[in-house]
Amino acid sequence: MKRTEKRASLIEKEHIPMLRFGQDDVLKDPAARSVRNYEANRATILGNAYRNKAIITFCTADGDVKRVETTVWCYDDKFVLLKSGTFLPLNSILKIENS
DSSP: OHHHHHTOEEOOGGGGGGSOOOSSOSOOOHHHHHHHHHHHHHHHHHHHHHOOOEEEEEEOTTSOEEEEEEOEEEEOSSEEEETTTEEEEGGGEEEEEEO
């Protein structure tokens, strides 16, 4: 995953609705998916309690790797809700880091 992080381009959260996302999960390993759910939960708690921002690395349907820095407000098994009401499909997320 280190290679994809180096080529990830930083975008604004307002541009996410203009992107297309695939149906398949970008993480094939069940353990990696479990870690992603933990990271989403942690980012939600830190975002709501402390207004902490998270850096989310995700993949579009075209295979482009992007990053966004924003506050995570909530998540479920399908989507992550970002500040400003933007939804990001959970299955497109590679990694969530708290800043």
